[in-house]
Amino acid sequence: MASSSSTAASSTERSYYDGDVDFDALAAKDAEFAAICKVSKDKRWIDFQDPKVVQQLTRSLLKCDFGISIQLPDDRLCPPVPVRWNYIRWVQELLDTTSDTYSDRYDPAREVLGLDIGVGASCIYPLLACASRPQWRMAGSDIDKHSLDYARQNVETNGMNKRIKLALSTADSPLIPLDAMKIAELDFVMTNPPFYSSTADMQASYTNKQAPPSAVCTGAGNEMICPGGDVGFVTRILDESLKLNERVQWYTAMLGKLSSLQQVVAKLKEHGITNYAVTCLQAGYRTKRWAVAWSFGDYRPRNDVARHGELVHAVLPSPTAQTIAVPLMDAKWAGEKVGATVKELDVRWQWRPSSSVGVMEAKENVWSRSARRKKKFVSSAGEQQVKDVAMAADGDEDGDDDEDEETDDDDVVVGLAVKVTCKNEAVELRWLRGNDYVLFTSFCGLLKRALTGRA
Incomplete structure (x- = not known):
């Protein structure tokens, strides 16, 4: 596959990936990536059906663009970096544009705590979050011990032990176990859930596509399939959020299909949740994913964040x-x-x-x-009210001020x-x-x- 462009920015304020990876630029920066490239008609390309090649692309992008080093097992998902980073970047913008400062800008001093449900072997989301924002910390969980062992190794390799804490979970445990983690509040929750409800559902998704999968899939069953697929998984988070309410500022989730996004948005509306945001995380000409976020607070994201990317009108918030x-x-x-x-x-x-x-x-x-009519009436009666208050004050023998009537502007x-x-x-x-x-x-x-x- 040929390449076209990539995004270049600083690690703390890196913008979205908005195109396919520039293989020439990446090969010039990383010899290991250059070694797996093929050249045809003066264009570099790689074999996306070779698991080793796909792993090297991920490792090279993480190393060159974010300074992250990871190891991946051959029998677990290899995460494409651009869409994963776009998800993290969107979460950053959600938080930046819903702070009590009203600044709509990144505050380097703000401490943020997030939770990644299902970190996978790569632990890519916590690593990207912490590598790009020095004051951010992450908690993470996974039901697969094999994946979690690799995730912990990747955290240690990158010196993130004090900022990323991982825990083994179970399929029946709460997805957002704040009390069990002894966490009072979180700034955000994120997840990249299994997209399919069954093996048949997964096979059908491949069969119905006009083009073959853009890359080989090495994911284990628990990474690909769960009851109800991505909608079922996110519905569990929604159900828990209705109880946790504002203990989490933003609940977010990635979704594999536009139809899944439409179903989740419909569920939010059923519960009267109006403060939500949606995005299309597409990074290249093939891979397209969506994400949704909702909040029980009243801080509203900037319009280009709440309605980010290529979306259909039906899913858009106000x-x-x-x-x-x-x-x-x-x-x-x-x-x-x-x-x-x-x-x-x-x-x-x-x-x-x-x-x-x-x-x-x-x-x-x-x-x-x-x-305005009420204000005019009150204004016309104001002089008499002042006289009444003065008379009442003259009759107050102890002279104490009624502090209970005062209002603090901050409240x-x-x-x-x-x-x-x-x-x-x-x-x-x-x-x-x-x-x-x-x-x-x-x-x-x-x-x-x-x-x-x-x-």
């Missing part, structure tokens, strides 16, 4: 961004107009003139007509948080936090009317 076109108007004017509009509301508003960016936090809808419950970015001829709105999509769109409507005079 958008977390809107753009208001403001023709012929500059950022300064738009910022002043937005500021004047928001300052009339009972909300928290932070504005940065240098960057023309503001963040609005509201406890509820205070911009509806009924809310304000946020019903909606939105970042407003003013640019020349456009204002971008980013839904940061909240559980009510209608509330977000109604605030967007308020600003649109203020900026354009149109609903």
Whole structure:
């Protein structure tokens, strides 16, 4: 198979693989990979049906792109690196864009703890996570002792013993055993589950494909098959998440078929889970996988993260961004107009003139007509209320302040948080936090009317 391109970036902020691996570039960096390549018509290619060749490709990519060294048994899955890295990278972006700082950027100081269910012999996900983010730690489990022995060896080889902890599990054990692991909370859970429900199901998947499998499969039965296939496995995680709730910020899972993604998204909706994200993890022209994530918290991922990659409309979550076109108007004017509009509301508003960016936090809808009428009524009655309070204070003999009536700003419950970015001829709105999509769109409507005079 010929190659086209690969992604080059630093280890901490490496971007997604978006094409097939550049065999020429990899061969130039790694002699062991160069030795297994074949050349035809001035193009390098490798035999993806040779298990040894596929293993070497994985080892070379991990070594050259991430500084990771692994050993793999011949009778267990050899993980393709690009799709695995794309999964990790997506999880990174999920966490980066749902933090309480609202920064939407990687925070090198943030400590993160994740769990990989089914680490496999390679232990590739924990190794990639920790190699790319120095403050991340991982727990991992597997029901296969043979795979776990190799995984532990790979952790030790890479000096990750203090940051990656592995445990042998059983088929009947909870998939997310927080209490047994003595872990109060996790930042994320991830899994690359068996895709098939039976041997017949697996064979049918190969038979129905127009092209043969792109690479030889050396996976053991427990890596390929489980009751209900990938949907059944992820449903188990969903059932456990309904009990664990916010003890995990993001529950995530890879899926082998678009139809599986559609079924899982339908199950999320059945349980009223609206804060979810989906991605297509395709890294080359053949291999295509999908992933889903859901959260019981109210921090919303950036729109390009929540709806990442090539996807069908039916699986998409509500958008977390809107753009208001403001023709012929500059950022300064738009910022002043937005500021004047928001300052009339009972909300928290932070504005940065240098960057023309503001963040609005509201406890509820205070911009509806009924809310504005209520505010006007309260305002007109304000003078009398002040007099009543003063009279009550005169009658308070002990003079103690009623501290229970005070509200700490840090404890304000946020019903909606939105970042407003003013640019020349456009204002971008980013839904940061909240559980009510209608509330977000109604605030967007308020600003649109203020900026354009149109609903």
